Amino acid sequence: MQIPGAGGGLGAVLKNRFLLRLLVRKEIHVRYRGSILGLLWSYLKPLLQFSVYYVALGIFLDLQGTTENYAIYLFSGIVLINFFTEAFGNATRSIVENRDLIKKIYLPRELFPMSAVWVSAVHFFPQLLVLAGACLIVGWRPDVLQLSLALVGFLIVACLAAGLGLLFGAVNVYFRDAENLVDMILMVVTWASPVLYSWILVSDALGPWFFLYQLNPMTVAVELFHLGFWVPTLEDTTGPALMPDLLGLWVPIAAVLSLVVLFIGQFVFRRLSVNFAQEL
């Protein structure tokens, strides 16, 4: 005999892949209902965002003078940050938003944050295509290693967003403050990694405390995206383009950190999810 409502954690999500797929499809369908441009919006928004930053920072503050192919540098970071922001934000809200279902029918609750992360990955994909297209125009010549490292960067962000989404999504059921806290974190995250500027500025400013900045898995993931998309477009690769010790030291640390976050998120989520139905 089994215990009704005994969750299987993330393993249960794997067993319910069919339902997960339907939830993802529903989410995408519902988001663009009655909209003429539909999925095109997921191209337009990042393009506008990119243009604003490019004009303000690249042209007015002349960052393109110091950073070669600044537009590519900027955009490769932005798409990754967008993925993180959307995945983390939506996963945090997913439990409260699906309360009608959670209160009535038992499902593995991890399905909701996980489908939020997956939906964000679906939105990330067209942006990635735009990025790849832009890279090709300026002479992109990546090797397999650089591309696989960009994939590692993506996986680090996915784990981190899923872990944080599980954690804050569960806490949000008890204290709706979590939503606002997450909004604030998301405001900072673009600036807390080398998306708009180069890591060298931070290194100069922080001095011996620079390692704190490097501990942020988002910093490492963004640098991996620079490695996969921006570096292969550069003609002169002699300068210190990327953070020192990136591959040997910081990538493993970021991978471990994001897995730890995922584990903690899953652990807390399971502990709190027992009482979701009555707290919502």
Place this chain on the structure above:
Amino acid sequence: MAADAIVATGLRKRFVLRHTRSLKEAFVWFVRGRRGELVQKFNALDDVGFTVRTGETVALLGLNGSGKSTLLKLISGVLQPDAGVIRTRGHLAGLIEVGAGFHHDLSGRENVYLNGAILGMSQQDIEERFDSIIEFAEIGEFIDTEVKFYSSGMYLRLAFSIAVHTDPDIFLVDEILAVGDEPFQRKCLAKIRELADAGKTLIVVSHDLDLVSSVCERGILLENGRLVKDGDVASVVAELRQRASDH
């Protein structure tokens, strides 16, 4: 001797009446030396225990607020007990809150898939039973229309049809016999009897005592969260009527 389908012992469920929803209030309470209760609680269920054998049809009876729906949610796993143990055997599906898994902006067809999957059907199950679901629901050509344009009757018929096609071992039924017009009600009732005859375990919650007596063999009477009588359905219904008239 049939195997046990549901075994419950010493179930207790406490609910919180007043709640603080913000960190600020919790913090203030904490700083003030945790004086007073942050929350007020009451027992929705207290020391409830019973065993249901496979194939039994059981009516959960009681006046409003007696804990019937809470018990049903404990069986379905939506809620977890604060004390006691509950175990179930086999696949379990509920006709609780028919249509809870529906999304208004999806078509009938998409909702069949989504809701079917939510109720535990695999892709293959749904594809095999799709035609039968549509036929039972009498939806016909409207299957590709968004369900927000459905009449309330069509909506409920489709939801009910999906639920009965999940083919569970244990079937939880909460006040769904008020579904649709009379011909459809008769059809639903016939379907439920068919499930019972097929050896499915049935747990029914309803205020329609005559109907319950005709569908179920056994009754369990709850009053203020306590199990007060467990026996054949006629005697339990009589007991409930007696107690209701004393009120």
